[in-house]
Structure formats: C-alpha cells, structure tokens
Amino acid sequence: MRLSIYPPITNASGPNSVTREELERLAQSASGAVVTKSMTHCPRAGNPEPRLRERLPNNIGSLNSMGLPNLGYHQYAQIISHLKERYRKPLIASIASAPCPHRLDPIEQYREIATALEESGADALELNLSCPNLEEVPIAMDPQSVRHVLKAVTREVKIPVGVKLPPYNNTPKLFEEIARILLEFEIAYVATINSEPLTLDIDVKTRTKVIRPNDGFGGLGGPAVLPIALAEVHRFYRFFQKHRARIAVWGVGGIVTAEDAIKHFLAGASVIQIGTLYLWEGPAAFARLWAGVQEWLHANGYNSVEELVGTVKDL
C-alpha cells in the first residue's frame, strides 16, 4: 500500500514528538508528515536522566538512551483525532512494545495499539522494532518475532504499515532473513536506520560517561551515522528492486545538509526523516532542506525527487 508524503521529508520518531504541543508544532511545520514518538501500551517515564547528549564534540551527532518515554497509546489516540480535525498532513503513529504491568506479550501490544490508532484516524503506522535502549533485545534482531508482529498487525489494519529497523551492519545473513520476511507482508515502507546501538562518549573534564542509563551506552544519531544509513538504505533498495517488491525505503540517519538528503535519495530513499537535525534546528530544518533539495534538482536537470531515487552509479 502506497503512502504519499510531500515534501518527502518528515521528522524521525523520537526527538520532540512526545507531547501534544510538540506534535502540534510538527503539524504546523513544513514537514511532509507528523511522526509520533514511539508509543507503548502503558505510559512510560523512560530511563533515568541524563539520558540525552544533544550534541557530541565536533558536531558528530547525538547520543541517547531515552527508554521510550511516552504518554501511552490511549493519549496518542486522542491527540491524533484532534490533529486530524485541524491539519491535513499525514499522521503516522509510531508503535513500540515494552514490558508493561498488563503483562501483554509484545505481539499483543503491537496488535492492540495498531487497532486503536487506526480507529483514531492515523494515516499510517510505523512499527518500531528497533529501540536500542531497553533491556530486551530489539524484535528486529529476531526473524521469527518480526514475522509474528507483522502477521498480527497487517491482518488487523487496513492503513499503510511501515517498519523502523536498526542498522544490520556486518550481519548480511540476518539482513537477508529480515528482508525476506518483509516480502511476505503488505508493508508500505522500511525506515532505516534507527540509532547506531551500543555507542559511548566520555567527558574528559569530569572523566564521566555523558549519559547515565545502560552503563552510559546509547544510540548514536546524526552526521557520524550517515555512511551507515546510506549503506542500509541502498541494500534494502537493491533487495526490493531485485524481488520486485513495492516496499519503499525511507532514509533516516545523518542528514544535515541538502547534499546529505540527495545522497539518501540516490541510495534509494524515496522519503527522508530527520532526528538529530530536528533536535538541533527545530522545525526550520524542513523548509531549509527542501529548498536546498529543490535547488540541487533544478541545477542538475531533474524535475522531481522520484527521478533521482536509487540512481547512484557504480564506479
């Protein structure tokens, strides 16, 4: 099922997309869609502070171990109904699972939240299978669990379903296994990558780690992960082309300049998302990036982003 996003730039689920006010700000911005923070069955306070270092030295990126702080899906269902009445842009509900007092298993959590958010008027769902900051191993690392979640959700809802995946880095067999499972379902898009897991920074003045949870280890986003994101976008794009799958690839990771965005499109992304950049620059980033992308297209003889998608040449 196709999902049309224009301009093809949205926020990445996470940064400043938790509260009603933050989501309203996104709805009023030049973002092509609003993507919520990943919502869980129960509200969550998240991990202990400090859990986010917004800017690492030399502007290489951001480091977080937020632990999915969010209002719980009942609240987001109400917020989405409200935004739906006031704004016309696509509203994408990001969904995650986490241990919860109701003791529902993860598959049941995804299914229940997905059904409720479809009823609330969400235009699409983004299944976050890749949060690196919980004690549990992310579902995206276990092919059978990925299959079970996708089966449970896609047979329940009619709106487009996207999947947010981690970088598979140097695990080509796992990458291939997951990509093949995606072919079994009607998936609208793959958003890749979530933050690079298990990364660490140290403040040499205080000689401490820069975030507290999980022994200081967290997910890295921002410029440092651009080449990792491009590689994941490109291999998913090539895989889907080879198998004639109509699954779009949405590029997430390391985009700061219009040139970074163009690289994602060349690698195979048809939509891009910004996370760390949105933290750094706020809503102004959408219009700046889109103007830069359009300028580049014009200067290089392209009429649209679609003409560019996946056209990177081998050397």
Ligand code: SIN
């Ligand atoms: C978090 O809340 O820990 C970040 C969410 C994610 O990266 O999936």
